[in-house]
Amino acid sequence: MPEEQSIHCPLCGKKVPSDVDKCPFCSTHIDKIMLKREVDRVIERRLMRKIKASAAEAPAAPVPNTPIPEVKVTCPGCGLELKGGEAKCSRCGIPLAVDDDLLECPDCGAQFVPGAKACPKCGVPFVDEAETALPEPMPEPYVEAPRPVIREVSPAEVVTTLPAEPVSVGRGLTNGRGAINGTGLVNGTGMINGTRGESRQPSPARRRGFAVARWQFLAVLVALVIIIPTFIYISYSNDGAPYSVDGDFGEWDGSDSYSMSILADAPITVVEEWSVAIDSTRVYVYVSAVGDIFGTTSVESFFLFVDSDGDEGTGYAVGTMGADFMIELDGWNGSVQSSDVCTYDPDSAAERYDWNSWESLGGAASRLDENQLEAMGNLQEAPSADAQFMLLSQDQMARRSVSASVPDEGGALIVRQSLSPSVPVSGILPSSDSETMLTLEFTCDGVEGTVDSVEVQLENLPPLVSTFEPFTLQPGEVVTVDFEVDTTSLSIGQFVSARVFVEDIGSSFASVVVLGQPARAYVGSVPSSVSIDGAFGDWTERTASDIDLLDVLNNNIDVRNVGVFNTSVSSSFFISVAGEMCSGSYVPIMKGKPVPSDGGVVVPVTRKTAEDITRIFIDSDMSSATGYPVSVDSKVIGADYRIEVRGLNGEVVSSVLHAYSGVSWALVSSELDTEVDWQRMEVGVPSYELGGAVAIDFIIETTDWRQYKDYVALDEATMLALTGGISSSVGTLAWAVDSATSNEATSSSNQRKLFYDGTNFWSFYFDGANTVYKYSSNGGVTWSAETQAFTTSGVNKASLWYDSSNSLVYIIGDNSVPSQDAYIRRGTVTESPAAISWGTERAFDISGSNFDLANKNTFITKAANGSVWVAVVTDTSDTQEQYNIRVAYTASGDDIGGSWADAGNLISPRMDDPYGRATLLPGSAGEAIWAVYTYDGGVYSRTHSGTIWRNEVEIHAPSGGTSAENTIYAPPSAVVDSNQVVHVVYGTSTMATGVWDPDILYTYSTSISTWSNRRTMDTSSTGTVVKYPTISLDSSTGNVYAMWITDGASADNIEIEKNTTGTWSSVSSAQTSYVKTFLTSIYSAPGETYICWQWTQNTSTPYDVIFDKIPEFSDAVVPVLFVLTIFIAVYRRRSRPEDPS
Known part of the structure; x- marks a missing residue:
């Protein structure tokens, strides 16, 4: 064991441990004495440096007339003011002279120091001695101890402590009490580093020597009293510094x-x-x-x-x-x-x-x-x-x-830039001639100033729509300025960016600081694949949430979401944190108080940084037997590659890829594509740098400078999506929107009951009592509380139309009470917070001459000129089964509460039952509207010029002996693309052995009066019926998606095919054994990943409304995490083997 370090008490001279604050023998506060000693030395050294420097700068400076202060004698131990002549201090008991040197008062017998003018006890005056004695030899000059260097010590990479102040344990040095070793002698024994001689009685000559020494001391003291103020005056009065560290x-x-x-x-x-x-x-x-x-x-x-x-x-x-x-x-x-x-x-x-x-x-x-x-x-x-x-x-x-x-x-101007809060969280800019994209927040710090100009740097954008007006800022004032862009000329899915640099800001401030990340987004829709560009909208619905079993102590490394996107070309990863991405620390140390130490071993100084580190360990061969072993709880992988991203101050410092060679990590690439914003990171690596691997597994680790860590690992079940009866093929997962008491919750399949506002999916359905709606902000995983859509109770079979350009939704429906009315509403949609603000409901009698009818089939759309069109089944006879489909439109814009214009009946002369259904589509090139409709088993179309209906065109004609069930269970569904081509899917009325045996067919318009050859999408067979066709449009690409239900003997399946420039391909979807009815889909969506559909499920109450959508990676090579939209639990462990260096 090393010997315990000790010091000598500056008062009594006893040896005491070095870590005590108070002497155990005399109770002297050693720590305060040591601190005072150091302060005295610092003042003395600085004073002498000032004296030397001032002598050269102002040698002729006048000496101030400073009065000599009264000399006071104080105890060197506790500072008590003394009368003079005491043998020891009355407060602390410190001896002020050795016994041999003391004199005895002839009156009271009290001992006193030679040279005292009066007895300190009884006050009897003494006569001064006039004899002169030779001065004793001068003491050796004082040698200043070396100044200790204050430095940081960094134990265990966590807390750095200030070193304990070194203290002198040598002999013959002043102890800071005004005495030497606290006893008035050099070493406390009477000689310098030696022992005193034999004791003897005091003699008059010796007493005379003490008297002379006392006056010598007073002479030096008087000189110091005069010289020190003079030096201080010389040092500071001529300095001319505007500031001084003096407490004033x-x-x-x-x-x-x-x-x-x-x-x-x-x-x-x-x-x-x-x-x-x-x-x-x-x-x-x-x-x-x-x-x-x-x-x-x-x-x-x-x-x-x-x-x-x-x-x-x-x-x-x-x-x-x-x-x-x-x-x-x-x-x-x-x-x-x-x-x-x-x-x-x-x-x-x-x-x-x-x-x-x-x-x-x-x-x-x-x-x-x-x-x-x-x-x-x-x-x-x-x-x-x-x-x-x-x-x-x-x-x-x-x-x-x-x-x-x-x-x-001169003041500082702090500018914080960000994507405008008005942009949806999905990061998608609508196509608009004036859309707010970039927000700048200006803050004044220091002094008032003006902001004169701002030059915004744009990428893939035309010049700004908005203009900048100069303004003045007061200290602490904040001004926010939005900048608008025109996106109408840009293609769907186009990446755009807007930002400013320091040099782009013109102002009167002495300094400008720009903080934050550029505003980066996509126009209209996200691209079909992930790009490492800093716009994170392409990761929507491609991420999984991280559930921490233990709290992570640093929010900046606390992972909240992860994602992966793999193709045959590259692998891309996504990570978001609860705090700030790539934050790091300003100072990678934490100071602590000094603690005693026995010295220990010398630790060499190594590189210490403040960065946050994100590591992605990749198992490229899917074998834990090869590569560097990484484990989190029960999950073990053999990491063949490691991505390491270091970040500090919100920026990426480095992003590298290493390969494991069996004993160490070897650099593969030092320039990986990496982008970050406030909380998110995306990083990509080419597949050839991973040995061409596509199927991979991985574990994510985040670390800060204190070695706090977080881990993310996905369990195998989640990775493979083999639960809940879901097929093992790449596809989607379905989520329940709500339960209902009606088996026609989503009827009718030709109507639209879904839309996407850029952030939220909205679902409308009949819950058995009313038409209600919900929204989902996470791709359908969870849904909001339901809200009634109509003020009139019992409205069902609702049809909606969504105007994405103006964020307006229109709905129409009817209830089970016979009447001549249908019920219409218009609402304004807000993305965040998600809400629909409804206008006044309109009860609308479409013809004025029809008869009461309940549960009328309806449809609603909006024409290119802004007018709202509706189609409603009407009862045209009070005595016979005669019905028609009546059409009308708003006379002034979309004012549903105003006057309406009658467009007349679609069918001539009539239909024989009330089951007919119509789909209305916006037209162009001289045609205001398209109508595709069915009745009595047939499928037809016609257009309206804005004045009259064109001739009816037959798409599918029922033959003798056929069924009309297709009108109810397989009505036509249609969309019109940007080239004004109408795409239609429908069920036929064919029969087999006396039973309805439909096919699902597809056709598209070649003119307003002709249609293409029909394509058979699916056919019925023994025990299987195909029905409920619906079709959706990807407005960003023009692709269309046809969907229908195959009603099998043991299970109902949803079939999906995609048409890309005339080529059809299959799209996998979630499959369960439940009975499914009334499939309906979104009319159009701003990208493939937003194509969605819903249906009614089960054969008895409660019935379920089920939502599903196109998987994010249907065009990509199968990724490992194709079910990342599931809310998953992750495993975590707080330790693992150390990385080899």
């Missing part, structure tokens, strides 16, 4: 004051304002806080970073600057305990992240008075006129406040 804070009253942002919930010190000043090579800083600074027992630190050349590309990377110097102040218990002035001196000019490359230049002067602090550090070189400063406060719990990078004067 008045000189800061006229300085520019800056603010700080609090990065923690409850920092110990809340900085109210701070200022900085430059005088030659000296940098001064002033801090004013709400409460006392360093006012607790916890260690707090202030770091002033100085970018002396104003070049953020050089020096230590912190915030938005490159710091060349740093002034550090540490304190607790109401005082500054240590200080340091450092210069950044790395081994390589390219090294900008190594905290251990700071080199000390010496201490900093400071004065603290409760809530105010001022300090000065000499940088030994003058900062340039472009110098920038950043102040950081931090306590030992890593609670921080930080300022922006600011100049010493």
